[in-house]
Amino acid sequence: MPRLKICGLTRREDLLCAVDAGADALGLVFYPPSPRFVDLPTAAALAGAVPPFISIVGLFVNAEPLQVRATLAALPIHLLQFHGDEDEAYCRQFERPYIKAARVRPGMDLIQYAAGFPSAQAILLDAFVDGYGGGGKVFDWALVPDSLGKPLILSGGLDADNVAAAVRRLRPAAVDVSSGVEASKGIKDGAKIRAFAAALRATGRAV
Numbered sequence: 001m002p003r004l005k006i007c008g009l010t011r012r013e014d015l016l017c018a019v020d021a022g023a024d025a026l027g028l029v030f031y032p033p034s035p036r037f038v039d040l041p042t043a044a045a046l047a048g049a050v051p052p053f054i055s056i057v058g059l060f061v062n063a064e065p066l067q068v069r070a071t072l073a074a075l076p077i078h079l080l081q082f083h084g085d086e087d088e089a090y091c092r093q094f095e096r097p098y099i100k101a102a103r104v105r106p107g108m109d110l111i112q113y114a115a116g117f118p119s120a121q122a123i124l125l126d127a128f129v130d131g132y133g134g135g136g137k138v139f140d141w142a143l144v145p146d147s148l149g150k151p152l153i154l155s156g157g158l159d160a161d162n163v164a165a166a167v168r169r170l171r172p173a174a175v176d177v178s179s180g181v182e183a184s185k186g187i188k189d190g191a192k193i194r195a196f197a198a199a200l201r202a203t204g205r206a207v
């Protein structure tokens with residue numbers, strides 16, 4: 001079964017619900033224009049509620065390196081997620097494991113894109129949307145090659161109704177969901193989180 005990341009958490013109760021549902025990784029958004037943005041005090045309170053052996057992922061979009069460094073100094077971030085136009089030299093300067101998002105559009109060479117990030121732990125595929133991400137939009141899965149030469153994290157408009165089909169088709173190492181488990185932007189829905197996790201678990205038996 002693919003691992004599960006739930007992103008865009010802004011409230012302690014949502015974070016605990018995600019943990020309870022079996023999330024392996026929890027995403028905090030440090031991109032100020034996002035409705036899911038968390039400031040450092042909020043992020044610190046959320047991080048303090050995360051049990052051992054669950055990863056905290058810090059998501060950035062074209063951030064000033066100083067902002068990333070200040071966040072790393074203040075919080076127990078296990079993994080960085082770069083979701084903007086960052087190049088490999090930018091991503092690796094922090095000397096932390098990171099995942100690099102590709103915003104998928106028709107005609108894009110995803111193998112070449114992934115080859116541009118040899119230091120990345122994984123490549124995350126998301127739909128191309130205005131605002132960089134968290135748009136709840138599914139991209140055309142036919143654009144995904146058999147192998148990227150790196151673990152694949154699938155995101156982009158996933159929800160309890162489509163995640164099993166996505167996993168059967170693309171066999172990602174992990175899936176990442178935000179909008180598909182929300183009641184409104186930045187506010188998660190416990191029932192949707194549980195339904196998503198159950199649909200994902202079912203693929204472990206039925207792929």
Ligand SMILES: O=C(O)c1ccccc1N[C@@H]1O[C@H](COP(=O)(O)O)[C@@H](O)[C@H]1O
Nearest residue numbers: 007034133134135136155156157178179
């Ligand atoms: O969540 C956000 O607000 C966000 C903002 C800027 C870049 C990425 C963002 N989230 C990531 O977007 C994808 C897809 O999310 P969705 O499930 O389609 O809403 C996911 O990887 C989030 O981590």
